[in-house]
Amino acid sequence: MLIIGIAGGTGCGKTTVVNQILNELPEGEVGIISQDSYYKDTSHLSYNERVAINFDHPQSIDFDLLETHLKMLRAGQAVDQPVYSFVKHNRTGDVIVTQPRKVMIVEGILILTHPSLRDMFDIKIFVHADSDERLIRRLKRDIAERGRDLDEVLSRYQNTLKPMHNQFIEPMKEFADIIIPNNKYNTVAIDIVRTIINNRL
Ligand SMILES: Nc1ncnc2c1ncn2[C@@H]1O[C@H](COP(=O)(O)OP(=O)(O)O)[C@@H](O)[C@H]1O
Numbered sequence: 001m002l003i004i005g006i007a008g009g010t011g012c013g014k015t016t017v018v019n020q021i022l023n024e025l026p027e028g029e030v031g032i033i034s035q036d037s038y039y040k041d042t043s044h045l046s047y048n049e050r051v052a053i054n055f056d057h058p059q060s061i062d063f064d065l066l067e068t069h070l071k072m073l074r075a076g077q078a079v080d081q082p083v084y085s086f087v088k089h090n091r092t093g094d095v096i097v098t099q100p101r102k103v104m105i106v107e108g109i110l111i112l113t114h115p116s117l118r119d120m121f122d123i124k125i126f127v128h129a130d131s132d133e134r135l136i137r138r139l140k141r142d143i144a145e146r147g148r149d150l151d152e153v154l155s156r157y158q159n160t161l162k163p164m165h166n167q168f169i170e171p172m173k174e175f176a177d178i179i180i181p182n183n184k185y186n187t188v189a190i191d192i193v194r195t196i197i198n199n200r201l
């Protein structure tokens, strides 16, 4: 199994890059694990307490479960990937049964911050977009798709997202094998990654 980690700040285009990589690859050959599925279960908290969580800090992620699942996949076992709701700020209780594939892609803002997880990646990719570009994309996406308004996105950006990005995410570029510039759609970089995957398949 080839395991590819794709990191980068919110709105840099990780999910979009993954979808572009998947297009034109044989269906069912590549599996996806999203770090967002592994936000810690916060069912014991009220909605107001959940809203106040710092979702850009590594402590918000259940890295133990994420790593366990990746090891199970590597050993040929299927896993129950939790489904996460950005509207409820919690897991939904549903799962996606994720089968082991020849190539597994793990994507998320903080996946390179956890050393033992980082060590499991055969290829580490960091997707870069400038912070103003990422904020614009995040505003549009979170209002359209994640049940947020302008105030929510901007206050989260100023209070937690920006400082956490600078402290934990940006320094992870140091560990990347490939940095994809993604201020504009980067078809050349996507083709290169797809070629690497195709060779393995
Ligand atoms: N290169 C790009 N140029 C313009 N918009 C983009 C680009 N890549 C992604 N987007 C848009 O930006 C938003 C955030 O992208 P997404 O892939 O969800 O980022 P991430 O998974 O890194 O948070 C989405 O609405 C997506 O359509």
Ligand SMILES: Nc1ccn([C@@H]2O[C@H](COP(=O)(O)O)[C@@H](O)[C@H]2O)c(=O)n1
Pocket (backbone or CB within 6 Å): 009, 010, 011, 014, 036, 039, 055, 056, 085, 086, 088, 089, 090, 108, 109, 156, 161
């Ligand atoms: N309940 C939550 C959980 C996370 N976030 C934000 O999501 C971002 C990470 O996801 P991307 O798809 O954008 O990479 C992260 O910056 C968290 O602030 C949230 O808003 N609410």
